[in-house]
Amino acid sequence: MYASSWNILSRTVGPLNMNDYQIPPPSDQAPNSIPLKQKLKAVTLLFNTFFPIVVRVIPLHLLGLTVLKVISALVPIAQIYLVKETIDSITALFMDKSVELTYCFQLLGLQALLYLADKLLQYADQMLTMRAQQQLRYYFQLLLLKKTSQLPLFHFDNAEYYNKIERTTAGMDTRGFNVFSALMTIVRNGISVTGIFYILLSFHWVLAVAVMCMLIPNLWINAKAGQLRFTQMFMQTQEQRQLSYIQQLLQGRNTAKEIRMFESAPYLIQKWKGIFQKVTKEKLTLEAQNVRRSMFLDLSHTFLNIGVYVILVWYGFIGSLTIGHYVSLSQALTQMQMLISGIGRSMAAIYEDSLYVTDVLHFLEMELETTEDHKESFPELLQHSIQIDGLSFTYSGQSDPTLQNINLTIKPGEKVSIVGDNGAGKSTLVKCILGLYLPTEGSISFDGTDIRTIRPSSMRRHMAVVFQDFVGYNLSARENIALGQLEHIEDDTRIQVAAAQAGAVELLTRLPQGLDTELGVIFNRGYELSGGQWQKIAISRAYMRDAQLVILDEPTASLDPIAEAEIYDNFAKLCEGKTTIMISHRLSSCRHSDRIVVMRDGSVVEQGTHEELIDLGGRYKEMFELQAKRYLA
Numbered sequence: 001m002y003a004s005s006w007n008i009l010s011r012t013v014g015p016l017n018m019n020d021y022q023i024p025p026p027s028d029q030a031p032n033s034i035p036l037k038q039k040l041k042a043v044t045l046l047f048n049t050f051f052p053i054v055v056r057v058i059p060l061h062l063l064g065l066t067v068l069k070v071i072s073a074l075v076p077i078a079q080i081y082l083v084k085e086t087i088d089s090i091t092a093l094f095m096d097k098s099v100e101l102t103y104c105f106q107l108l109g110l111q112a113l114l115y116l117a118d119k120l121l122q123y124a125d126q127m128l129t130m131r132a133q134q135q136l137r138y139y140f141q142l143l144l145l146k147k148t149s150q151l152p153l154f155h156f157d158n159a160e161y162y163n164k165i166e167r168t169t170a171g172m173d174t175r176g177f178n179v180f181s182a183l184m185t186i187v188r189n190g191i192s193v194t195g196i197f198y199i200l201l202s203f204h205w206v207l208a209v210a211v212m213c214m215l216i217p218n219l220w221i222n223a224k225a226g227q228l229r230f231t232q233m234f235m236q237t238q239e240q241r242q243l244s245y246i247q248q249l250l251q252g253r254n255t256a257k258e259i260r261m262f263e264s265a266p267y268l269i270q271k272w273k274g275i276f277q278k279v280t281k282e283k284l285t286l287e288a289q290n291v292r293r294s295m296f297l298d299l300s301h302t303f304l305n306i307g308v309y310v311i312l313v314w315y316g317f318i319g320s321l322t323i324g325h326y327v328s329l330s331q332a333l334t335q336m337q338m339l340i341s342g343i344g345r346s347m348a349a350i351y352e353d354s355l356y357v358t359d360v361l362h363f364l365e366m367e368l369e370t371t372e373d374h375k376e377s378f379p380e381l382l383q384h385s386i387q388i389d390g391l392s393f394t395y396s397g398q399s400d401p402t403l404q405n406i407n408l409t410i411k412p413g414e415k416v417s418i419v420g421d422n423g424a425g426k427s428t429l430v431k432c433i434l435g436l437y438l439p440t441e442g443s444i445s446f447d448g449t450d451i452r453t454i455r456p457s458s459m460r461r462h463m464a465v466v467f468q469d470f471v472g473y474n475l476s477a478r479e480n481i482a483l484g485q486l487e488h489i490e491d492d493t494r495i496q497v498a499a500a501q502a503g504a505v506e507l508l509t510r511l512p513q514g515l516d517t518e519l520g521v522i523f524n525r526g527y528e529l530s531g532g533q534w535q536k537i538a539i540s541r542a543y544m545r546d547a548q549l550v551i552l553d554e555p556t557a558s559l560d561p562i563a564e565a566e567i568y569d570n571f572a573k574l575c576e577g578k579t580t581i582m583i584s585h586r587l588s589s590c591r592h593s594d595r596i597v598v599m600r601d602g603s604v605v606e607q608g609t610h611e612e613l614i615d616l617g618g619r620y621k622e623m624f625e626l627q628a629k630r631y632l633a
Contacts, residue, residue, distance in 0.1 A: 050357045054180060056128060058138050061514035062180060064123065069184040072121045073191035076335050080109050080199060080328045087096035088324030106380070117539045129181065143364065145170065150368050153436040163237045168363040179353045189339040189346075196332045196339070203329065203633035210308050213300075221297055225290045225348060232286055239279050246272040279371035301337055309331055378459040379447045380581060382412040382548055386433065390442035393432055401440065402428045404602045412548075415580045417590035419623065420599035426583045427468065429599070430551055433581065435459050464547035470555035470585075472529070474520035477511055480537050484544030494544065550575050552582045587624045596620065 022568035049119045055062060061073070062499045086107040092099040148165070154159040198209035246268055259265050312329055317322040321329075391406040401427045410416055418426045431437050433444060435451055444451040452457075464484065473480050481498055495515060499505050511517035511527055518526045529537070540551065582593070590596050591610045598606035598613065606618050613620035 057527035084328035119406035197553040
């Protein structure tokens, strides 16, 4: 559904080969050791790929801003001319009355109009810039949300993914627009510099040389500062995430109880302080380097300006320079210094932003959950079996497999319970059957169709699941339940039926605004639920979907025995004729399953009915008798 949103990259500028753009340095690489070739690739990628997307998203905004920048570039040139004419005219008026008073007033009026025009241009630029930034931010943040919602689940098991998303978020915020702003600043300042440079050169070549002496060091120092800032950001991504995580622990509602009971806040605060101080020290060290370079540059410009002023005074002394010339040329040098500094900062910003944008493009080119290999549809009605052959699975970043050589056949309409110790791999097996993880080895097929070839969206329409770590959405009760089948979000009857099947009807009747009551306490007027009540809402969500395959992963862990019995009684009736897989630690709830699968250390060690496994006298019998003793003691 959402694939076209980021395929704009390919449609707009053609497919990307991101292997050609390995910009960020490895973690053990020195901050200033990015090769020149990679720097050029980063900037090339920016202009060839990212910038055309920005132009496509906000074309009218960019056109308007370009016109404003070009017009505003002419203002400094006109100001220099008016300053010279005004001062010379007023001097003549004071000295020998050789100039008409009205002419002086006209020049002053023109200066006022020019000042007013400059302010209006600045205001229009600010408003248009804000609108363009918001539209661009909306576009790329929406793109990011859609992208993350369709990435394969294994990415979320890798710490580097969270580093990437942190950098990508920073790169997507305003970086794309900043590139255009920096480019327009270069164009505007370049036009102004060219005009002022011509004025200075027409008076004396020494002034033009002084301008060039300002330009080159300015560009180098600003570019160096931009590179070092990005590299530091890259290196500190993990630590910045750690700071955010500790802040969430200390400020979050779910963690507040435990942190107070174990009095762990002082330790966590101390840990936060240590990381914060380390990050701050590194930032201050870098900033000190940049400040020293800037101070050297400013001192050089100051001495250069003094030298130029000495020359101007000398020419005034020998009669080759009027007071108007002196003031306007002095002003021209000051403006030139500011304009050149702006060009330097903008060129550095373009390079720095190109590094951020590279991270954005890398992220947007990550492989989606749905690929060209997913061509098949899930069977409209399972007729033969779910076949698991030699299934092994290893989590990203781990060497030991979580699942090992699992062989299992599940018939349509069969009720299967999966039991075992914690860490046996039960939930991982379920996630593989759901297609959230693809097998590292072996295969899973539905009526002979390999899961690797089935479109995830097609498969999930026929599945319903309640995870042990289900989500309690801080949304309305209606939304919480209807998220199981969103096309029925306005169907109160269907929502009420699903809630009744999960034993949540009484809960809904107590809600102040009924189905439209906001659940949770994060937002105003929220209604908090207990853990068991949240679980009933989650089970209701699963019942909203008329699925062929229903999977319950510890669905009653937070419920009392009476509510648990009610859920299982309803479940047995509602899932009649459906294929069901249930994970449970309470073996009593598995007795009426068609088959019980016992897992241990990532493998299936036993399977059969309750009676068959008791007669077998293996692991299941040992677990069952151990639980029974607890109730009989």
